[in-house]
Amino acid sequence: xxxxxxxxxxxxxxxxxxxxxxxxxxxxxxxxxxxxxxxxxxxxxxxxxxxxxxxxxxxxxxxxxxxxxxxxxxxxxxxxxxxxxxxxxxxxxxxxxxxxxxxxxxxxxxxxxxxxxxxxxxxxxxxxxxxxxxxxxxxxxxxxxxxxxxxxxxxxxxxxxxxxxxxxxxxxxxxxxxxxxxxxxxxxxxxxxxxxxxxxxxxxxxxxxxxxxxxxxxxxxxxxxxxxxxxxxxxxxxxxxxxxxxxxxxxxxxxxxxxxxxxxxxxxxxx
Amino acid sequence: xxxxxxxxxxxxxxxxxxxxxxxxxxxxxxxxxxxxxxxxxxxxxxxxxxxxxxxxxxxxxxxxxxxxxxxxxxxxxxxxxxxxxxxxxxxxxxxxxxxxxxxxxxxxxxxxxxxxxxxxxxxxxxxxxxxxxxxxxxxxxxxxxxxxxxxxxxxxxxxxxxxxxxxxxxxxxxxxxxxxxxxxxxxxxxxxxxxxxxxxxxxxxxxxxxxxxxxxxxxxxxxxxxxxxxxxxxxxxxxxxxxxxxxxxxxxxxxxxxxxxxxxxxxxxxxxxxxxxxxxxxxxxxxxxxxxxxxxxxxxxxxxxxxxxxxxxxxxxxxxxxxxxxxxxxxxxxxxxxxxxxxxxxxxxxxxxxxxxxxxxxxxxxxxxxxxxxxxxxxxxxxxxxxxxxxxxxxxxxxxxxxxxxx
Numbered sequence: 001x002x003x004x005x006x007x008x009x010x011x012x013x014x015x016x017x018x019x020x021x022x023x024x025x026x027x028x029x030x031x032x033x034x035x036x037x038x039x040x041x042x043x044x045x046x047x048x049x050x051x052x053x054x055x056x057x058x059x060x061x062x063x064x065x066x067x068x069x070x071x072x073x074x075x076x077x078x079x080x081x082x083x084x085x086x087x088x089x090x091x092x093x094x095x096x097x098x099x100x101x102x103x104x105x106x107x108x109x110x111x112x113x114x115x116x117x118x119x120x121x122x123x124x125x126x127x128x129x130x131x132x133x134x135x136x137x138x139x140x141x142x143x144x145x146x147x148x149x150x151x152x153x154x155x156x157x158x159x160x161x162x163x164x165x166x167x168x169x170x171x172x173x174x175x176x177x178x179x180x181x182x183x184x185x186x187x188x189x190x191x192x193x194x195x196x197x198x199x200x201x202x203x204x205x206x207x208x209x210x211x212x213x214x215x216x217x218x219x220x221x222x223x224x225x226x227x228x229x230x231x232x233x234x235x236x237x238x239x240x241x242x243x244x245x246x247x248x249x250x251x252x253x254x255x256x257x258x259x260x261x262x263x264x265x266x267x268x269x270x271x
Numbered sequence: 272x273x274x275x276x277x278x279x280x281x282x283x284x285x286x287x288x289x290x291x292x293x294x295x296x297x298x299x300x301x302x303x304x305x306x307x308x309x310x311x312x313x314x315x316x317x318x319x320x321x322x323x324x325x326x327x328x329x330x331x332x333x334x335x336x337x338x339x340x341x342x343x344x345x346x347x348x349x350x351x352x353x354x355x356x357x358x359x360x361x362x363x364x365x366x367x368x369x370x371x372x373x374x375x376x377x378x379x380x381x382x383x384x385x386x387x388x389x390x391x392x393x394x395x396x397x398x399x400x401x402x403x404x405x406x407x408x409x410x411x412x413x414x415x416x417x418x419x420x421x422x423x424x425x426x427x428x429x430x431x432x433x434x435x436x437x438x439x440x441x442x443x444x445x446x447x448x449x450x451x452x453x454x455x456x457x458x459x460x461x462x463x464x465x466x467x468x469x470x471x472x473x474x475x476x477x478x479x480x481x482x483x484x485x486x487x488x489x490x491x492x493x494x495x496x497x498x499x500x501x502x503x504x505x506x507x508x509x510x511x512x513x514x515x516x517x518x519x520x521x522x523x524x525x526x527x528x529x530x531x532x533x534x535x536x537x538x539x540x541x542x543x544x545x546x547x548x549x550x551x552x553x554x555x556x557x558x559x560x561x562x563x564x565x566x567x568x569x570x571x572x573x574x575x576x577x578x579x580x581x582x583x584x585x586x587x588x589x590x591x592x593x594x595x596x597x598x599x600x601x602x603x604x605x606x607x608x609x610x611x612x613x614x615x616x617x618x619x620x621x622x623x624x625x626x627x628x629x630x631x632x633x634x635x636x637x638x639x640x641x642x643x644x645x646x647x648x649x650x651x652x653x654x655x656x657x658x659x660x661x662x663x664x665x666x667x668x669x670x671x672x673x674x675x676x677x678x
Contacts, residue, residue, distance in 0.1 A: 170605070246606065247603075249555040252613055252616075255612065
């Protein structure tokens with residue numbers, strides 16, 4: 001058991017309730033975090049990059065979404081995180097990361113990009129044992145190799161079967177129970193060692209969107225438990241290989257509609 | 272001809288030839304196709320079928336115009352693709368209940384018989400030329416066999432049989448077709464000739480047709496490299512293949528596996544499955560935003576499966592979508608269906624359903640953007656045909672999935 005187990009969080013947005021809830025819960029468990037690395041690409045640069053990919057109209061929509069307080073990909077996620085924070089008495093769960101860091105004397109490193117040497121140097125300077133991914137980007141080896149143990153990610157599906165994007169939806173497509181997997185991040189897509197799987201309970205009123213929303217709170221709890229198990233030397237790492245599963249991609253809306261239909265049928269059979 | 276080549280090179284000058292051209296160029300320049308409004312599948316399908324009808328009507332002889340070009344307007348009739356549009360018309364008549372498409376299909380099939388060469392071969396090129404072409408012969412057989420299956424009129428089967436006999440007679444010993452072929456070289460996409468020969472075998476049971484098809488497939492399998500690439504897929508040896516001919520090759524293999532039995536089937540399937548997986552990854556991973564839609568698939572690939580063009584070959588996308596759906600039906604891998612739906616959406620997004628110019632309204636261009644290297648500034652009838660096929664097939668599969676999900 002290590003008394004001085006140093007944890008960092010990487011994020012790409014200052015307003016990120018998932019990251020702040022994570023940080024608040026880690027603090028409540030005495031697990032840090034010791035450092036938050038925030039990639040703060042200029043808003044104009046990000047907007048331009050997005051417009052190039054998605055067009056001007058979509059970019060404007062994204063800006064509106066971004067400046068809504070506490071915006072998450074799904075607004076329902078906020079209510080599940082609020083409930084989670086209330087259950088665990090986490091006061092600062094939805095403050096911006098910079099304010100949370102200042103208030104709790106957590107080192108905050110603003111870097112231009114998570115791929116920069118600056119980010120790697122920050123991990124080394126703070127002698128971090130572990131990084132937690134709250135950024136949703138694909139990382140390059142220098143940053144992954146910088147912390148003593150590595151970087152953890154909460155993946156919204158079961159590994160090794162479902163790698164890649166929209167894996168909650170793909171799990172449901174195959175009639176598999178939805179859940180999240182805590183795993184190490186490696187240069188391959190979702191190919192690092194697995195620490196644990198935690199199911200997402202499916203309720204009578206659940207839709208794909210509500211299951212996604214629910215998963216954020218479950219990801220926080222599973223991640224905090226995984227960090228504790230690593231700190232205490234209890235963690236069991238299960239390696240995976242590419243052949244154990246498949247990489248999935250963003251699901252087409254027409255297949256998503258079929259998944260919703262299957263979910264409804266599954267629930268009506270259960271009742 | 273020389274002046275046309277110069278105009279083609281200058282390209283931009285063509286924008287001035289018609290107001291609708293300038294509008295299309297501006298659209299391709301300014302609006303990312305992923306963000307154009309898509310109409311319902313039915314509207315896109317009807318629009319593309321209406322355009323195919325206009326292409327047929329543009330050709331007085333009964334065949335179908337090869338397409339519409341910004342440079343010359345409607346082109347002459349194209350025996351090759353007129354042949355393989357026939358099954359598309361029959362299928363559309365079935366799903367839409369618009370029976371006039373059966374009559375149109377019959378007119379095309381009869382025209383193909385009228386101009387069939389005495390040897391049994393189908394004529395090459397656009398218009399009614401005197402030389403035979405192997406590939407074209409195979410494609411027209413697909414039309415005749417579909418017409419025969421539809422109405423059991425023996426004249427279509429007879430024409431198909433004569434054509435298949437000719438194909439047997441001009442095949443090389445090792446299974447390739449090196450004579451009477453485009454650019455006078457054998458092509459891996461002759462798997463799309465082996466396939467119609469197996470269709471004729473299925474209807475008539477003459478072993479010579481099956482044996483010729485198997486010989487060709489064996490030859491194509493001998494071209495498969497370690498990385499799954501198949502040599503000779505291009506029109507010319509000096510250029511990389513378009514996705515159009517890559518999809519031709521793979522679809523031919525897929526259909527042959529469906530019509531054959533024995534150990535060769537698993538060998539063919541392994542080649543097609545691997546190529547589909549490679550193309551799926553190339554397509555889905557080509558994006559700037561990990562959560563966004565993939566970019567348009569490159570129009571050509573090199574022998575290391577690297578994209579080798581900065582434009583998209585739209586007919587290739589529609590053809591790959593069909594192949595992916597057919598593989599999904601066989602293997603059940605939903606990633607293929609998923610990618611197919613995205614490919615179809617991207618092709619649909621390039622269609623202009625409101626254009627004033629009837630040569631453009633509902634058509635599918637050779638390339639995206641329109642000035643890309645495949646059929647520059649042109650709308651080939653085969654791109655329209657494959658989009659229609661893809662739309663009908665995807666709707667059929669989605670309807671089945673919806674039905675299964677409800678039960």
